[in-house]
Amino acid sequence: MTNPLVKIAVPLAGVAAAVIGNKVAEAGWGAVFGEDAPTEKTVKNSQKDVKKQRKQAKKDGQPKPEIEAIRDPAEDQPIWKALLWTLISGVVLQGIKLAAERGTRKGVDSLTYRRPRSNRG
Numbered sequence: 001m002t003n004p005l006v007k008i009a010v011p012l013a014g015v016a017a018a019v020i021g022n023k024v025a026e027a028g029w030g031a032v033f034g035e036d037a038p039t040e041k042t043v044k045n046s047q048k049d050v051k052k053q054r055k056q057a058k059k060d061g062q063p064k065p066e067i068e069a070i071r072d073p074a075e076d077q078p079i080w081k082a083l084l085w086t087l088i089s090g091v092v093l094q095g096i097k098l099a100a101e102r103g104t105r106k107g108v109d110s111l112t113y114r115r116p117r118s119n120r121g
Contacts, residue, residue, distance in 0.1 A: 009108045010101050017100030021093045029085070038077060038085050046074045 029037035036042045050072045057067045 003109065003112050005112050006105055006108045009104050013104035014097045014101045017097045018093060021096040022089070025088050025093060029088070033081070037089075038074065038082060039089070043074050046072055 026037040026039065029035075050070060053070050054067055057070060
């Protein structure tokens with residue numbers, strides 16, 4: 001029978017590790033490449049910005065070729081960067097989450113496990 005504290009602590013540790021790991025991965029990506037990590041959120045924001053720029057260009061009366069020349073910088077990203085981010089955000093973060101859950105399970109089990117008193121004397 002599993003200890004109720006273990007049932008509570010393990011998922012919380014997994015969520016905390018995932019959130020912290022994701023923030024660390026994004027910060028590391030920014031430090032290494034000098035740009036935002038290609039997360040879903042940044043890609044959507046980039047698409048919105050490009051759409052606004054095209055709309056503003058239409059309002060300003062720019063010719064059609066200039067409007068079509070406005071491109072999303074996320075589309076020009078090399079494929080290896082997308083694959084690297086997929087690897088980091090998937091495999092590595094899942095490994096961190098799993099390690100945190102296992103460590104928490106062991107730690108909470110050892111803290112809450114009742115041991116018999118030592119038989120002295």
